[in-house]
Amino acid sequence: MLLSKSCVYGLRAALYLAAKRDGSYYSIRTMSEELDISFHFLTKILQQLTADSLLESYKGPNGGVRLSAKGKKSTLFDLVIAIDGPGLFTECALGLPGCGSEEPCPLHNSWIDTRASIENMLKRTNLTKIAEEGKEKHFRLTADGHFSWS
């Protein structure tokens, strides 16, 4: 799997928030139900995004989370880094420590190109833009496709 499950859940929730263009807070409970993700698990993942200032949270009644200014400008790359860390973009394809051209493994030359193409894809994919497109074209965000972009 390219991305961890935590990361995928985080991306789906971020797309959810990005599709709502107003600045109000959305409850994690509601999001978890609409997206079919465990509430407590999603909470922990979104805390990572909040800690990285991609989201803002507010406690209490009518509280929830929303995209920060930084979050609205973010790309999928930023979200992946916040949740899975930079490993995918720095590590050796054969798992050897210290991937680099000084001591390359046999896959190094092939891998750095492919790795860059993954990175570029994520960097050029703006969260808000992809959410807008998903909303327009009614792309699905859940297994059963039952989620509605509202």
Next chain:
Amino acid sequence: MLLSKSCVYGLRAALYLAAKRDGSYYSIRTMSEELDISFHFLTKILQQLTADSLLESYKGPNGGVRLSAKGKKSTLFDLVIAIDGPGLFTECALGLPGCGSEEPCPLHNSWIDTRASIENMLKRTNLTKIAEEGKEKHFRLTADGHFSWS
């Protein structure tokens, strides 16, 4: 992580075998020591490659494993499929079931291109060729670079 640890171990062992151009059997015990991989774990992984006819094995003294004719012609893609299965090349980036253009998720259009570039990289990388190159250029196959291509 792009590839599982099992898969990476299998690739490294396959590169080891591909660098030996004679058709004799190499003991898994020796390979596991030279490559710093747990013997029993490596055995199980190589059994998968043997089951998929990429390797041939022989029991008893002077036994071991060697590349089959199919194995010699194989690409990294074949090895990845044999160990990790086809998931990486068929599954949705958001983990939704049934990735396809009928019911795409917001990442689908970006992901299928990137996925294809990973697949093409693995398919164009011939095991024997990459092992030859690794041998010539003394690329490393272990963490400490202590492995010698002999």
Next chain:
DNA sequence: TTAGTTTAAGACAATAAACTCTTAAATAGG
């Protein structure tokens, strides 16, 4: 035939990832 070597197979254990639950802290509204 017997003992030693090697892969095959599968049970078992340790670790990591995924998921759940409980309690605390902040906030709103009555």
Next chain:
DNA sequence: CCTATTTAAGAGTTTATTGTCTTAAACTAA
């Protein structure tokens, strides 16, 4: 002030992956 609601934090549980161990089967050579 009190209660309900919501995120924060972290402990605990389950499941998947990784790694170890034991026994069996195939084979060699003495």
